[in-house]
Amino acid sequence: MTVVEAVRWSVDGEAVDIIDQRLLPNELVRRELRTADDVCDAIATLSVRGAPAIGIAGAMGLVVALARHGQDSREHFIAATEALCERIGNVRPTAVNLPWAMERMCRIARDTPGSPSEILRLLRAEATEILYEDRAMCRRIGEHGLELLPETASVLTHCNAGALATGGVGTALAPVYLAAEQGRRVHVFADETRPLLQGSRLTAWELTQAGIDVTVLADGMAASLMRGGAVDLVIVGADRIAANGDVANKIGTYALAIAARHHDIPFYVAAPMSTVDPRTAKGCDIAIEHRDSDEMREWNGTRVMPPSASVYNPSFDVTPAELITAIITDEGIVRPPYAFVARRNSGVAAG
Ligand code: MRU
Numbered sequence: 306m307t308v309v310e311a312v313r314w315s316v317d318g319e320a321v322d323i324i325d326q327r328l329l330p331n332e333l334v335r336r337e338l339r340t341a342d343d344v345c346d347a348i349a350t351l352s353v354r355g356a357p358a359i360g361i362a363g364a365m366g367l368v369v370a371l372a373r374h375g376q377d378s379r380e381h382f383i384a385a386t387e388a389l390c391e392r393i394g395n396v397r398p399t400a401v402n403l404p405w406a407m408e409r410m411c412r413i414a415r416d417t418p419g420s421p422s423e424i425l426r427l428l429r430a431e432a433t434e435i436l437y438e439d440r441a442m443c444r445r446i447g448e449h450g451l452e453l454l455p456e457t458a459s460v461l462t463h464c465n466a467g468a469l470a471t472g473g474v475g476t477a478l479a480p481v482y483l484a485a486e487q488g489r490r491v492h493v494f495a496d497e498t499r500p501l502l503q504g505s506r507l508t509a510w511e512l513t514q515a516g517i518d519v520t521v522l523a524d525g526m527a528a529s530l531m532r533g534g535a536v537d538l539v540i541v542g543a544d545r546i547a548a549n550g551d552v553a554n555k556i557g558t559y560a561l562a563i564a565a566r567h568h569d570i571p572f573y574v575a576a577p578m579s580t581v582d583p584r585t586a587k588g589c590d591i592a593i594e595h596r597d598s599d600e601m602r603e604w605n606g607t608r609v610m611p612p613s614a615s616v617y618n619p620s621f622d623v624t625p626a627e628l629i630t631a632i633i634t635d636e637g638i639v640r641p642p643y644a645f646v647a648r649r650n651s652g653v654a655a656g
Pocket residue numbers: 351354355356357400463464465466467470471475476477503541542543544554555556620
């Protein structure tokens with residue numbers, strides 16, 4: 306089974322090598338990010354996207370951007386690291402994985418005694434560790450999620466929370482990949498996901514690459530599909546999970562959760578513990594990214610609405626915890642009532 310690799314080191318180790326997701330499904334082009342500008346641009350334009358993947362790309366991008374500071378004094382090097390972490394960590398506001406990864410990198414730099422080249426060596430190792438940890442977390446999410454899938458499963462998902470959005474087999478799609486690996490019959494319904502079509506362009510593409518059956522539907526069709534009895538369960542990813550279990554994810558997730566509740570269909574969120582933010586008490590405290598109105602006004606250079614009409618274009622919405630049947634994490638399945646807390650040493654516990 307082919308599972309695509311969204312983010313990795315370039316062969317020379319001096320760049321972050323990503324799939325340029327803007328061009329999918331028509332062209333598979335890899336792009337090398339060699340400067341802070343490249344990294345910030347790739348995250349802002351969604352060349353690399355998905356909460357875990359932008360955290361990984363940010364951490365690796367910091368390392369390549371710092372290469373030019375290798376001869377600086379220690380003081381200048383730490384100042385450059387802090388400034389870059391701040392800059393990269395703020396490119397997109399909703400997914401917590403990005404500031405989480407940048408804070409982790411910044412801590413390593415501050416806590417490491419020695420020369421810039423010694424610190425840089427440890428930063429590279431830490432960024433690689435973030436990538437490998439994510440790969441392992443995806444697999445564990447898949448293993449835990451597998452027990453929620455019936456022997457023959459029809460899974461509805463929204464946006465792309467698959468391999469393209471992570472360092473491994475994805476979050477929402479991880480149980481699907483593992484089921485397929487075991488030879489189980491699994492069918493995915495992928496919401497198209499307006500306005501940038503992550504569902505039809507990306508989820509459908511990566512699943513077809515892996516030989517998994519997928520049917521694309523426009524977002525507004527999900528409720529009637531559910532009413533017809535075609536959906537066993539819904540699994541979506543998350544950009545940030547508040548301490549009370551409210552979940553920010555791609556715009557449209559909330560409507561899907563309401564439709565699932567109405568039709569008595571289980572609604573699961575799959576995410577690594579790095580997506581849980583115990584410092585954010587509830588969903589209404591999560592900053593929601595609003596994107597350029599041109600994403601709505603035009604498609605492929607063609608205007609699709611009258612120029613004088615206004616645009617509402619939030620990239621994410623918040624699904625309240627009471628609509629979520631369970632959260633599938635790398636540490637197990639967490640059921641309501643949700644109460645995530647920060648662990649004393651580090652990380653998050655499902656309190
Ligand atoms: O704007 P995007 O494409 O980065 O939004 C991505 C999502 O909303 C995903 O569902 C989420 O990041 C989970 S990815 C494992």
